[in-house]
Amino acid sequence: MSTTKNKGGRPPRAPGEKLQRINLTLRPSLLFGLEVVARDRRTSLSQAAEYLIEQQLRSYEVEGAPAMELLDAAAGVMRDNLARGNPLVAKQPKDAEEVTSVLLASPSGRAFFMPESLQSPSERYFRYFYARLLSIARDALGGSDDPALLTPMMVVMSALARPDLLDHMYASAQDAEQKGITVDEAAATMYESIKATAATA
Structure with missing residues (x-):
């Protein structure tokens, strides 16, 4: 488990920005991984998923x-x-x-x-x-x-x-x-x- 101080909660949203609900189906192993991240960050599963998606968006390349x-x-x-x-x-x-x-x-x-x-x-x-x-x-x-x-x-x-x-x-x-x-x-x-x-x- 991480020894750094965890930052709980969801990152601040832009004024007027609303959350959107989606249905997500995961393999049990990925769901377990998501739960590990959620517990480590002391957040909900959806907040952990949002965090991981945002991290991946920073490195995943589209059109270079x-x-x-x-x-x-x-x-x-x-x-x-x-x-x-x-x-x-x-x-x-x-x-x-x-x-x-x-x-x-x-x-x-x-x-x-x-x-x-x-x-x-x-x-x-x-x-x-x-x-x-x-x-x-x-x-x-x-x-x-x-x-x-x-x-x-x-x-x-x-x-x-x-x-x-x-x-x-x-x-x-x-x-x-x-x-x-x-x-x-x-x-x-x-x-x-x-x-x-x-x-x-």
Whole structure:
């Protein structure tokens, strides 16, 4: 048994971050190992599992980089996005970790940040869909400051800090994919829907 002082409990979470429950089936030998770690650290089995997973994420490499760096990169995207400013998002760059945690709790957020080589076809479709949607909004805006064009652009950008909105886009993309609609058509339809909603708001 370790002679170092054990730190009990779970590492602090980002503000607003909620725990998610999963069912885990283990071989008896691994369950025993997990119990050993839990007792040594004076924590619960779930806290010990979280600790071991976090340790492994620091060394396990995906696309040539530690998996933990993927989480850091996601927070970096959020930080840059929030730094641009958007009146539809009441968050600041300092809130990037919190926003990232909330986003990664949803299928749409995980799809958005999943490494390209590991994306499912539906996740890949969604990434292309969002990129095309952003491109359409950007092209429509051009250099204009017309609110009718500026608002849709802000709505699309704010999706990366609003899981509810990103989930809506994800559901629309999945529906379009199942119907065999091309990414360009699906993104154009979504843009027109956002523009129409903004015009009546």
